[in-house]
Amino acid sequence: MKQTNTTGDRIFRSILFIAAALIIIVVISMIAMMASNSLPTIRAFGLDFIISSEWNPSDGAFGALPFIYGTIVSSVIALVISVPVSLGIAIFLTEQAGPRVARPIAFLVELLAAIPSVVYGLWGIFVLAPFIREHLGVWLQEYLGFISLFQGRLTGIGMLTGGIILAIMITPIITAVVRDVLEAVPTTQREAALALGSTKWETTQVVLMNAASGIAGAVVLGLGRALGETMAVTMVIGNVPQITTKLFEPGYTIASVLAANFAEARDPLYFSALIEIGLLLFLVTFVVNGVAKLMVTGIAGRGGAVAG
Amino acid sequence: MRASNPFFLYAFISVVTLFMLAGCSREPMGSGNSGTAPGGAVRLQGSGASFPKPIYEKWVSEYGKIYPNARVDYQSTGSSAGIKALQQQTADFGASDAPMTDEEMKAAQGGEVLHIPTVLGAVVLTYNLEGLTAPLRLSPQTVVDIFLGRIKKWNDPKIAADNPGVNLPATDITVVYRSDGSGTTSVFNDYLAKVSPDWTVKGQNMTLPQGVGIGAQRNDGVMGQVRQTPNTIGYVELTFAKANDLPVVALKNAAGNFVEASIESVTAAAAEALATTQEDLRADITNAGGANAYPISSYTYVLAYKDQKDGSKGKVLADFLWWATHDGQKFAKDLHYAPLPPEIVARVESRLKLMSSGGTPLRP
Numbered sequence: 266m267k268q269t270n271t272t273g274d275r276i277f278r279s280i281l282f283i284a285a286a287l288i289i290i291v292v293i294s295m296i297a298m299m300a301s302n303s304l305p306t307i308r309a310f311g312l313d314f315i316i317s318s319e320w321n322p323s324d325g326a327f328g329a330l331p332f333i334y335g336t337i338v339s340s341v342i343a344l345v346i347s348v349p350v351s352l353g354i355a356i357f358l359t360e361q362a363g364p365r366v367a368r369p370i371a372f373l374v375e376l377l378a379a380i381p382s383v384v385y386g387l388w389g390i391f392v393l394a395p396f397i398r399e400h401l402g403v404w405l406q407e408y409l410g411f412i413s414l415f416q417g418r419l420t421g422i423g424m425l426t427g428g429i430i431l432a433i434m435i436t437p438i439i440t441a442v443v444r445d446v447l448e449a450v451p452t453t454q455r456e457a458a459l460a461l462g463s464t465k466w467e468t469t470q471v472v473l474m475n476a477a478s479g480i481a482g483a484v485v486l487g488l489g490r491a492l493g494e495t496m497a498v499t500m501v502i503g504n505v506p507q508i509t510t511k512l513f514e515p516g517y518t519i520a521s522v523l524a525a526n527f528a529e530a531r532d533p534l535y536f537s538a539l540i541e542i543g544l545l546l547f548l549v550t551f552v553v554n555g556v557a558k559l560m561v562t563g564i565a566g567r568g569g570a571v572a573g
Numbered sequence: 574m575r576a577s578n579p580f581f582l583y584a585f586i587s588v589v590t591l592f593m594l595a596g597c598s599r600e601p602m603g604s605g606n607s608g609t610a611p612g613g614a615v616r617l618q619g620s621g622a623s624f625p626k627p628i629y630e631k632w633v634s635e636y637g638k639i640y641p642n643a644r645v646d647y648q649s650t651g652s653s654a655g656i657k658a659l660q661q662q663t664a665d666f667g668a669s670d671a672p673m674t675d676e677e678m679k680a681a682q683g684g685e686v687l688h689i690p691t692v693l694g695a696v697v698l699t700y701n702l703e704g705l706t707a708p709l710r711l712s713p714q715t716v717v718d719i720f721l722g723r724i725k726k727w728n729d730p731k732i733a734a735d736n737p738g739v740n741l742p743a744t745d746i747t748v749v750y751r752s753d754g755s756g757t758t759s760v761f762n763d764y765l766a767k768v769s770p771d772w773t774v775k776g777q778n779m780t781l782p783q784g785v786g787i788g789a790q791r792n793d794g795v796m797g798q799v800r801q802t803p804n805t806i807g808y809v810e811l812t813f814a815k816a817n818d819l820p821v822v823a824l825k826n827a828a829g830n831f832v833e834a835s836i837e838s839v840t841a842a843a844a845e846a847l848a849t850t851q852e853d854l855r856a857d858i859t860n861a862g863g864a865n866a867y868p869i870s871s872y873t874y875v876l877a878y879k880d881q882k883d884g885s886k887g888k889v890l891a892d893f894l895w896w897a898t899h900d901g902q903k904f905a906k907d908l909h910y911a912p913l914p915p916e917i918v919a920r921v922e923s924r925l926k927l928m929s930s931g932g933t934p935l936r937p
Contacts (some may be wrong), residue, residue, distance in 0.1 A: 322754070323762075323776035390797055398802070420747050420802050448771035500797075504788030505781070514655045515787045517752075525790050527653035529754025529777050 303541030305534055320506040327538040329456045331506040335516035340491040342428025348484055355443035360469050378437035386500030389430045395423030417511035425504035425512040435487035442486055446479030482560030489553040495520035519546040615889045620648040621655020621668030625873045627908050628692055632901045643889045652756045659876045665877035665886055670756025672855035683878040687924050688854045691896050693843055693911035695811040695834045696761045698822035701799050710735045710826040715769035720748055722785035733882040749798045749807030750779045752788025760871045761808050764859040815909040826868045827860050838867035839911035847916050884930035891928045891935040
């Protein structure tokens with residue numbers, strides 16, 4: 266790229282540079298702000314903050330473990346449900362369906378991503394929760410009730426409901442990224458596999474193998490979305506800071522506790538505790554998204570090199 | 574053309590800046606010696622509790638009709654944020670459902686803080702139980718036992734004892750509570766602690782034993798869960814329950830009567846608590862005596878500095894509060910708030926007369 270030296274270009278370049286630098290400044294200042302504001306709880310509790318499970322603001326007990334646990338468990342439930350479905354959709358769209366079928370389905374999947382999360386939450390309260398309480402939960406308890414996972418009181422509100430909502434919300438992003446990754450696998454590989462006499466299923470296996478790290482990246486991107494989702498989860502997860510292995514029992518996520526309590530955190534230590542939880546979530550999503558980006562660009566870069 | 578672009582930009586920026594400066598200087602600064610002086614509109618900025626927001630908005634609009642030069646903006650940011658805004662003087666007045674503590678008053682940067690009660694509210698228990706025709710009746714200890722998970726079934730003998738002849742289902746009770754910090758929870762905690770030594774939770778958050786309940790955000794969240802989930806019981810503001818026609822529990826009060834929350838029973842609680850109400854009006858009227866008093870009633874307050882730095886603003890604030898606690902009270906009932914009892918209005922008057930600016934009383 267040639268750099269010209271007219272005044273206009275120079276000003277143009279510096280404006281662009283400022284725009285780019287701004288985002289770095291924002292990220293750094295956010296981390297700095299959160300770190301400095303969470304100092305009081307870091308000093309008061311240290312590591313106990315993360316490993317203690319007692320959360321009782323009125324007694325000054327701040328243990329964030331129930332929120333970390335709830336965030337991880339609801340996200341894992343979401344991945345367990347969403348990953349097979351998203352993979353299925355993406356493979357169908359790229360490997361099987363003709364454009365006439367693929368286009369409307371792809372459009373519908375993208376439409377799911379455009380629905381505001383509060384709408385998902387309302388749907389969760391009015392449709393999904395009663396469905397789980399009256400049908401799915403009853404069925405699970407009848408046939409799988411011997412597993413402690415499915416025991417307990419059925420209110421329709423709880424960890425499982427939160428996980429299912431999240432699963433629906435992260436399906437579009439996983440599907441879209443997996444589709445891009447599969448399309449990045451060069452056609453020559455498919456042709457080679459077919460030429461060697463592979464069936465469609467065997468060809469797909471070859472493609473999937475080539476796209477493995479990109480697919481893993483897509484899953485991690487979905488995980489990143491699930492970790493930070495707030496509104497919809499808050500409305501159906503039950504918001505109780507407890508650690509339980511029972512899926513029908515309520516839980517609590519980091520994002521939910523932040524959203525629910527910031528406005529009324531009267532005690533400085535309480536405020537600081539909330540900031541520290543926010544910092545934890547920020548760091549985790551930061552790392553998760555970074556890992557995902559590395560994985561996805563890995564496959565795209567490789568595919569390009571092969572094709573070139 | 575290309576080289577002239579930046580000059581256009583600079584010219585544009587300087588023109589915009591000029592206009593902004595001109596706009597600022599034209600903004601009225603409230604320099605008149607009286608808030609209602611013609612030509613000098615005064616703007617007050619208040620922030621705090623969300624519970625009284627509907628009535629404050631009503632007052633602001635009605636007051637604006639009478640005194641067009643007084644503008645009051647109220648933001649419902651939550652009681653804690655309201656207290657913080659007052660302490661740090663980022664708002665002209667604060668508002669809170671619970672009175673400020675002594676430490677919080679000490680941390681206020683603008684000197685002594687006055688508590689002006691404006692209206693009364695109440696916390697009611699709402700439930701979702703099929704087949705009940707009359708309101709469910711509960712005594713205080715039963716409520717505590719339900720919230721502590723000691724009473725697990727709706728047909729528990731303790732509940733049945735309060736509801737003779739009512740056919741209660743043998744289903745599990747699910748408690749729905751506020752998961753966000755709120756003045757509603759604070760009043761409810763306060764009441765439960767008063768009626769039972771077993772209740773140890775204080776403040777704006779509720780913590781329940783494992784497996785007792787589910788949390789929801791705000792009044793609408795609690796209402797949504799209770800409406801949607803059979804066999805639940807939760808608590809919300811009276812105004813909210815009335816506006817949405819929720820079934821509410823008749824609660825046994827200190828005098829032993831089962832009382833439903835209503836505007837009359839809440840005002841009755843305030844009137845009964847008069848004798849024990851402190852001079853500074855930081856009152857706690859839960860579990861008040863009196864045959865008709867509803868036990869989970871509370872005031873909501875406007876918080877203002879006794880010494881107002883800005884005389885014109887202070888004058889408008891004092892006049893507005895005077896009007897709100899007198900003429901303004903007639904708007905309360907329609908919005909399901911209980912108006913102040915006359916005895917309290919008299920005591921509010923003496924508090925408002927303390928407001929001054931630079932040593933001059935604002936309401937002589």
